[in-house]
Amino acid sequence: MTPTMQYYSTGESAELVTSIPCPKTNLLSARRAIYELDLGTGPAVGEVFQITGQLEVTQELGNNVSVVTGFILCETSGQADCVGYEVNEQLGENVTAGMHHGERTPSRQWKAPGDMPNHRYLKLICYCASSAAPTGFVVQVMQDYGHLDVVRWTLA
Numbered sequence: 001m002t003p004t005m006q007y008y009s010t011g012e013s014a015e016l017v018t019s020i021p022c023p024k025t026n027l028l029s030a031r032r033a034i035y036e037l038d039l040g041t042g043p044a045v046g047e048v049f050q051i052t053g054q055l056e057v058t059q060e061l062g063n064n065v066s067v068v069t070g071f072i073l074c075e076t077s078g079q080a081d082c083v084g085y086e087v088n089e090q091l092g093e094n095v096t097a098g099m100h101h102g103e104r105t106p107s108r109q110w111k112a113p114g115d116m117p118n119h120r121y122l123k124l125i126c127y128c129a130s131s132a133a134p135t136g137f138v139v140q141v142m143q144d145y146g147h148l149d150v151v152r153w154t155l156a
Contacts, residue, residue, distance in 0.1 A: 001155045008037045008122075008150040015146065016079070019138035020057070022065060022128040031082045031127040034069075034141060035148035038077065042119040043112035048153040051087065052107045053124040055146035059095050059102070059139045063132035067139065068092030069104040073119035085119055101142070124148045 014035055021030035034055050043049070051071050059065040070090030072083070088108040095102030106124065128139045 003153045004156045006152045006154070008039060008152070010035045010037060010148045012147065013144050014148070015141055015143050017141055018143065019140050020126055020128050022061070022130055022133045022137045022139045024131055024133050025129060027068065027127045027129045030129070031125050033079055033082055033123040034126050035124040035146065036077060037122045037148055037150055039120045039122055039150070039152065042073070042116040044154065045112055045114050046155060047112045049110045049112070050151040051110065051122070051149070052105070053146065053148045054103065054105045055124065055126060056101060056103045056142040057095065057126070057128070057139045058100060058142060061130055061132060061137060062097045063130055064094040064096050065128050065130040065133070065139060066092055067095050067102050067104060067126065067128050069106045069124065069126045071106065071108060072123050072125055073116060074121045074123060075118045077121050082123070082125055084123070085116065122148070122150060
């Protein structure tokens, strides 16, 4: 069996949003897709994916803001389906007032555990929270600073 490779990339200037809601709690309700790739078909058992992403946010709160990212596979495109199969554990860090800007560069090698024919949309998601956030506070997503790239290996 010879593996075949496919490469997917959002390229530059592909951010889907300009900001992310930043509530005091309930992070998942504020989760947003920052980038999205249409893989054409969902993963098949045994396929291997190398997934890398990058995004930068700016916060003007003057206090720490937790910024969390992850990769998910979804059945539909867009913001409405920001729940799906989690490809990696979602990881984050605090962006302090002194940092002002926070860059997240998640990466994951992943082997599909089974056939997922309907999960063709891979998304880099992000959510934020701060106990000091006033109602309606948002974190800015820097435009033209990031991407989502995937290398997909299939045994033919």
